[in-house]
Amino acid sequence: MLQKKICMVGVYGTGKTCLVQRYVHSIFSARYLSTVGVKIDRKEIALDGQSVMLLLWDLEGRDDHHDVNTSYLRGAHGLIYVVDGTRRETYDQIFEIRDIVTAALGPIPSAVAINKTDLTAEWKLTPADEAAVETHGLHRVRTSAKTGEGVEAMFQWLARSAVGGNGAAQ
Amino acid sequence: MPDNQTTEFAELRQLLVGPEQRRLEALADRLDGMGITPAELADLLPEAIALRSRRDQQLGRALAPTVETALRESIRRNPREIATAIFPVLGPAIRKAIAETMASLVRSINSAVEHSLSPRGLKWRLESWRTGVSFPEIVIKHSLVYRVEQVFLIHAETGLLLCHVSASDLKLPDADLISGMLTAIQDFVRDSFRPAEGGTLRTFSVGDHTVHVEAGPAAVIAAVVRGEAPEGLLRRLQFALESIHLEFATALAEFSGDAAPFEPVRPVLADCLETVLAEPGTGSRKTWLTWALPLLLLVALGAGLAIRSSLRWRRAIAALDAEPGIVVIGGTRDWGRWQIHGLKDPVARDPEAVVRAAGVSVAFLGRWEPYLSLDSAVVVARARKAIGAPADLAMLLRRDTLVLLGTVPLNWLRSIRLADRVVGVGSVNVGELALTLPPDLDSLRRSVATTLVRFDPGSADLTGGASATVAGLAASVRSLVAGVTGAGAWVRIELVGRTDPSGSDLTNQDLAQRRIDRVAARFREAGIAEAVLVPRPVATGRPLASDDPAERARINRSVAVQVTVASRSIDGGKP
Ligand SMILES: Nc1nc2c(ncn2[C@@H]2O[C@H](COP(=O)(O)OP(=O)(O)OP(=O)(O)O)[C@@H](O)[C@H]2O)c(=O)[nH]1
Ligand SMILES: [Mg+2]
Numbered sequence: 244m245l246q247k248k249i250c251m252v253g254v255y256g257t258g259k260t261c262l263v264q265r266y267v268h269s270i271f272s273a274r275y276l277s278t279v280g281v282k283i284d285r286k287e288i289a290l291d292g293q294s295v296m297l298l299l300w301d302l303e304g305r306d307d308h309h310d311v312n313t314s315y316l317r318g319a320h321g322l323i324y325v326v327d328g329t330r331r332e333t334y335d336q337i338f339e340i341r342d343i344v345t346a347a348l349g350p351i352p353s354a355v356a357i358n359k360t361d362l363t364a365e366w367k368l369t370p371a372d373e374a375a376v377e378t379h380g381l382h383r384v385r386t387s388a389k390t391g392e393g394v395e396a397m398f399q400w401l402a403r404s405a406v407g408g409n410g411a412a413q
Numbered sequence: 414m415p416d417n418q419t420t421e422f423a424e425l426r427q428l429l430v431g432p433e434q435r436r437l438e439a440l441a442d443r444l445d446g447m448g449i450t451p452a453e454l455a456d457l458l459p460e461a462i463a464l465r466s467r468r469d470q471q472l473g474r475a476l477a478p479t480v481e482t483a484l485r486e487s488i489r490r491n492p493r494e495i496a497t498a499i500f501p502v503l504g505p506a507i508r509k510a511i512a513e514t515m516a517s518l519v520r521s522i523n524s525a526v527e528h529s530l531s532p533r534g535l536k537w538r539l540e541s542w543r544t545g546v547s548f549p550e551i552v553i554k555h556s557l558v559y560r561v562e563q564v565f566l567i568h569a570e571t572g573l574l575l576c577h578v579s580a581s582d583l584k585l586p587d588a589d590l591i592s593g594m595l596t597a598i599q600d601f602v603r604d605s606f607r608p609a610e611g612g613t614l615r616t617f618s619v620g621d622h623t624v625h626v627e628a629g630p631a632a633v634i635a636a637v638v639r640g641e642a643p644e645g646l647l648r649r650l651q652f653a654l655e656s657i658h659l660e661f662a663t664a665l666a667e668f669s670g671d672a673a674p675f676e677p678v679r680p681v682l683a684d685c686l687e688t689v690l691a692e693p694g695t696g697s698r699k700t701w702l703t704w705a706l707p708l709l710l711l712v713a714l715g716a717g718l719a720i721r722s723s724l725r726w727r728r729a730i731a732a733l734d735a736e737p738g739i740v741v742i743g744g745t746r747d748w749g750r751w752q753i754h755g756l757k758d759p760v761a762r763d764p765e766a767v768v769r770a771a772g773v774s775v776a777f778l779g780r781w782e783p784y785l786s787l788d789s790a791v792v793v794a795r796a797r798k799a800i801g802a803p804a805d806l807a808m809l810l811r812r813d814t815l816v817l818l819g820t821v822p823l824n825w826l827r828s829i830r831l832a833d834r835v836v837g838v839g840s841v842n843v844g845e846l847a848l849t850l851p852p853d854l855d856s857l858r859r860s861v862a863t864t865l866v867r868f869d870p871g872s873a874d875l876t877g878g879a880s881a882t883v884a885g886l887a888a889s890v891r892s893l894v895a896g897v898t899g900a901g902a903w904v905r906i907e908l909v910g911r912t913d914p915s916g917s918d919l920t921n922q923d924l925a926q927r928r929i930d931r932v933a934a935r936f937r938e939a940g941i942a943e944a945v946l947v948p949r950p951v952a953t954g955r956p957l958a959s960d961d962p963a964e965r966a967r968i969n970r971s972v973a974v975q976v977t978v979a980s981r982s983i984d985g986g987k988p
Contacts (some may be wrong), residue, residue, distance in 0.1 A: 246589065246670040248571045281600075283593040295670075298573060298593050314600040318571030320670060405670070 244287075246296045247405040249398075250316050252340055253325035254333040255304030258358040261388035262325065263301045266398050271389050278303045281315050288402055295402055311340055313347040320405035322353040323397065324381065329365040334372060338379065352404035354382040354397055361387040559640030562622070564650075564682040565592050566657065566675065567633040568668050572596025575632060575668070575675040578682040595626065595635050629654045631665035636685060646685070653681050725773045726751070732771030733764055737788040739781075751777035758786040760794040785836050792837030799835045800828055813839030820847040823854070826901040826980060844981035854896045858976045861889045865971040866932055870913060873927035875935070883932055886974060887939035894945055897978050906941070907975040908932055910950040911957065913966040918952065925950035932972045949975075 251259040260278050264270050267286045282301045287294055300319070305311050316322075324340060327333040337355060355376045357368065376383040382400060386393035426434075465472045563579040565588065574592035598617070616625050625642055627634045627650040634654045636646065657678055658665070664674040726746050733741045733753065738761025744753040757764065757779075764779050786792075789810040796815050797808055807818040815838045817829060826843065833841045850858060866883050869876065875883055890906055897904040910925035929948045937943060957973075959965040 244672065246571075246573045246672060248573055248593075248670070281597045283590055283597060285590055285593075296589060298571075298589060300572075300593065300597070312600070315597060317600070318568065318573070320571070 244294055244296050245406065246298060247320040247402060248298045248300060248318055249321040249323065249401060249405065250300045250302060250319045251323050251325060252302055252311050252316075252344065253304055253323075254327070254330070254336050255306045257304060257325040257327040257330070257333050258356075258386075258388045259304060259323075259325045260301050262323070262356060262358065262386060262394060263299050265388045265391055265394050267299065269391075271391075273389075281312075286398075288399070290399075290402055290406060293406075295406060297398065297402055305336065305340060311343055313343065316344060316348055319348060319351060321401040322348075322351060323401060324353065324355045326355060326357050326368075328357050328359050328368050329362050331367040334368055337376075341379070341381070352382075352401060354384055354401050356384055356386045356393070356397055358386045358388060360385045360392055361389045559638055559642055561636050561638050561642070561646060561686050563588075563637040564685045565595065565633075565635040565637075566678055566682060567592045567596055567635060568665070569596075569628065569631050569633050571668070571670070572600075573668075573670060573672070575672050576678045576682055578679060578686055580686060595624070596633065599626065599628065599633070625650060627651050627654050629658050631662070632657055634682075649685050653685060657681065722746070725775065728771055729753075729768045729773045729775065729777075732767050732773070736762060736764075736767045738762070738786040738791040738794070739764060739767065740784070751775060752780070753777055754780035755782070756784040757781035758788075758791050758795070759783055760791060760798050761786065787837045789837075792835065796832045796835045796838055800825075800832050802829075810838070811842075813837065814842050815840070816842045816845060818845050820849055823848045823850050823897065823900045823902055823978070830901060846980040848902055848978055848980055850897070850978060854893055857889050857893045857896075858978075861886060861893065861974050861976055864889075865968060865973055866928075867967070868928055868970045868972075870966075870970060871916065871924065873924060873931055875931055880935075883935045884939070886932075887936050887941065890936060890974060890976070891939055891941050893976060894941060898945075903979045903982050904945055905947055905977040905979070906936075906945045907947045907949050907977070908936075909955075909973040909975060910948070910952070911955075911969045911971055911973070912952050913969050914953050914956075915966075921952040922950060925952040928972050932974075 251263060253259055255277060256275060260276070260282070261271060263282075263284050264272070267284045278301055280303055284299045284301065286297050286299065288297060289295075300315055302312060302315050303309060322344065324337050325333075326337055334357075341353075357373055357376075373383060373385075382404075384393045384397040384400070386397055388394065462472060560580065563577065565574060566576040567573070568575050572593045572595070574589045577588040577592070579588075615627075616623055618624070623638045623642060625636045625638060625647060627647070632654065634650050634657075636642070636650055638646070661675065661678070668674075726744075729751075730741055730744065730753070733739050733755070738758030740756040741753060742755040744751065746752075753764070764781070765776070768775065768777070785795075792810050793808045793815070796802075797806075802808065802817075805819055806821060809816050809818075815832055815835075821829065826846075826848065829843055829846075830841055832838055849855075864882060864886055866875070866879050866886065868874070868879065894904050894906065908929045910929040912921040912924050912928075914921075916924070926948070929950055933946050933948065936946060953969070956965070957968045957971075959968060
C-alpha cells in the first residue's frame with residue numbers, strides 16, 4: 244500500500260491536533276492539550292480506486308521557545324500550515340515558518356488551513372489576507388475542526404498532490 | 414671563429430632568411446605550447462596512467478593531496494551521499510574487525526560463566542529445590558529465553574514502514590504507527606541530546622520489551638524483543654540492514670511511499686524472528702550440567718567420605734592411644750586399607766574391640782610388638798589373669814600393692830599371694846578378703862562352735878563326760894587349725910569361760926579362768942599351738958540364754974570354743 248507522510252505545522256494552539264482528530268476520528272474537543280514533540284496518527288483513504296495510507300505527523304506548535312523541529316519533517320510528502328483565524332500573529336508567522344521548512348525540505352505539496360472559521364465573531368483576518376496566501380503559492384482551505392468544514396477536502400487535496408508528486412500546486 | 418665574425422654571420426643570416434626563420438620559430442612555439450589537445454589527452458590519459466603506475470609510485474604520490482582535498486570537500490558538501498555509498502562496503506569490514514577482536518573475549522567470558530557456579534546459578538538451584546520445579550525450567554523462567562516478537566524495516570527519512578514481520582501469534586494493526594513513532598523517537602533523541610555525529614538511540618525499554626534499533630543511512634531496522642536479547646541478534650540485525658542497503662539502494666533512494674518493492678525483504682526480517690527464539694547457550698549449558706552435576710556430587714561425596722574417613726581414623730587412633738597396654742607408634746591409611754602398628758601388652762584389650770568401642774567399625778591390619786605395661790589397669794589385668802580371679806573379686810593397685818576385695822575360698826589364698834610375682838605388683842594385700850572354708854573345715858568349725866565343755870557347780874574339774882568332750886573338741890580344733898593355717902590363713906581359737914550367777918564375781922571370774930586353763934591344757938596336750946588360743950573368761954558377763962533358769966545355770970557352767978578364720982594376722986592368731 245502506498246504511504247504518505249503528512250506534517251501539520253503552525254503556531255501553538257491553532258488547532259493542528261484538533262484537525263487531525265476531526266479527520267481521523269471525527270471528534271472535536273474544546274479542551275486544549277498542547278502537543279509535546281510529535282504525535283502520529285494515520286488514516287487510510289481511497290484515491291481514484293487506489294488506497295493510500297496517510298501518516299499524519301502532528302508536530303508541537305511554534306512558540307517563543309520552540310521553533311518548528313525540522314527533523315520531524317524529514318521525508319514529508321505533504322505539509323499543512325495551520326492558521327488560527329482569530330489570532331492574527333498565527334497568520335503572520337506562517338511565512339516565516341514556510342521559509343524554515345522550505346530551506347530544510349525543498350518544495351513539497353503544501354496547504355494552509357485557515358482554521359476556526361466557526362468563530363466568525365472573533366475573526367481577525369481580512370479576505371485580502373486570506374487571498375494573499377495563494378499569491379505566496381500555497382493552497383488555501385478554510386477549515387473548522389469544530390464543525391468539520393473543509394477538513395476532509397483539505398486532506399483529500401493534499402493526499403492527491405502528494406501521490407501525484409511535485410506536479411501539484413504549491 | 415672570433416666573436417666579431419659570429420655576430421657578422423648572424424646578421425647576414427638575418428638578412429637572407431629572416432622571414433622564414435620567424436615562421437619557423439612561431440611554428441616551434443606553437444608545437445611546444447599546445448602539446449596535446451584535450452581530445453588527444455582524453456584518449457591517452459587512461460593508458461598513460463596505467464603505464465606510469467606500472468613503472469613507479471610517482472603518479473599516486475603526486476595526486477594524493479589533490480584527491481584528499483577533493484574527497485574532504487565532497488564529504489563536507491554532501492556527507493549523506495558518501496555515507497550511503499560506502500555504508501554497504503564499510504559496514505561489513507568494520508563489523509568483521511570488531512567481531513574478531515570481540516569473539517575471543519566473549520568466548521573466554523562465556524566459558525568462565527558456564528564453568529563457574531555463579532551465585533545466580535546457586536540461587537536458581539535453591540529455588541528449584543525449594544519449589545520442586547525442575548532446574549531447567551527455573552533457568553528458562555529467569556530470562557534465559559528471549560523472543561524477537563517484531564521486526565520493522567523503516568525508511569530512515571520519512572519514518573514510513575517498509576516492511577514488518579511479527580511472531581505468528583501476535584496481532585499488530587499499528588505497525589505503521591509504531592514505525593513512525595520509532596522514527597520520531599529517534600529524531601527526538603537526536604535533537605534533544607545531540608549525541609556525537611552519527612549517534613542514534615540503539616535500545617530502549619517499554620515494560621518487559623526492549624526495542625533494538627539499528628540505523629543505516631537510508632533505512633532503520635528495529636526489533637522488539639521480550640526478554641534479554643543476545644549480542645548475536647544485534648549482529649544479525651546489522652547484517653540484515655547492510656544487505657538491504659546493498660540490494661535496495663535504488664528503491665530506498667527513490668522511495669516515495671510505496672512499500673511494494675520491499676516485499677522481498679520480508680524473509681530477511683523473518684529470519685531475525687525465528688532463528689533466535691531460543692537462547693543458544695541453553696543447550697551447551699545443559700550438556701555441561703549433565704556431566705558436571707554428577708561429577709560435582711561425586712567430588713562432594715568423595716570429600717565427604719574423605720572427611721569422614723579422616724575423622725574415623727583420628728577417633729580410632731585416639732581410642733587406641735588412650736587404651737592401657739596399647740601404644741600406637743604409626744599407621745597408614747590408603748584407599749580405605751588401614752594399617753596400625755605399635756606395642757601391645759599381652760593382657761591389653763583387643764585393639765579392634767577398642768576401636769569398635771570407640772564407635773568406629775572398621776577392620777584393620779594391626780602389627781603389635783608385645784611389651785609389658787606398668788599402667789595400673791594393665792597390671793591388675795595381668796594379676797587377675799595370673800591368679801585366674803573370678804569376676805566378683807575386685808582388685809586395685811595402690812602404688813605397687815595389689816589390693817583384693819571380696820570373698821574367696823580359703824584354698825585360693827596361696828595362689829593369690831603368688832600375684833606378687835606379677836610384673837608391676839610389689840606386694841599383695843589380701844587383708845580385706847573374706848574367706849570361705851571348704852566343706853570339711855566348715856562342718857568342723859560348726860560342730861566345734863556348738864559344743865560346750867560342762868562343769869559341775871563351783872568346780873573346774875573335767876569330769877568323765879566333759880573330759881571326753883574336750884578330747885573330741887581338741888581333735889576337731891587341731892584339724893581346723895591345721896587346715897586353715899595350712900592354706901595360709903590365720904585362725905583364732907577363743908576359749909570362752911562362763912559360770913552360773915551364784916557366788917561372788919571375784920570367785921566366778923577366777924573359776925571361769927580355771928575352767929579355761931583346764932581345757933587349754935588339754936588342747937596343748939593335743940598339739941594345738943598355744944599362740945592360736947585366746948582365753949575369754951567372761952564368767953557371768955555374756956551368759957548363754959535359756960528360758961529355764963536351771964538349764965540356764967547348767968549351760969553357763971561351761972567353756973565354749975569360738976573359731977575365727979582370717980586372711981591376715983589377728984590378735985593372738987598366727988598362721
Ligand atoms: N471553536 C474552535 N476551536 C478550535 C478549533 N480548532 C481548535 N480549537 C480549539 O483550540 C484549542 C487548541 O487546539 P489544538 O488542536 O490543541 O491546538 P494545536 O495546534 O494542536 O496546539 P499545540 O499542540 O500546542 O501546537 C483547543 O481548545 C481547541 O478546542 C476550531 O476549529 N474551532
Ligand atoms: Mg497539538
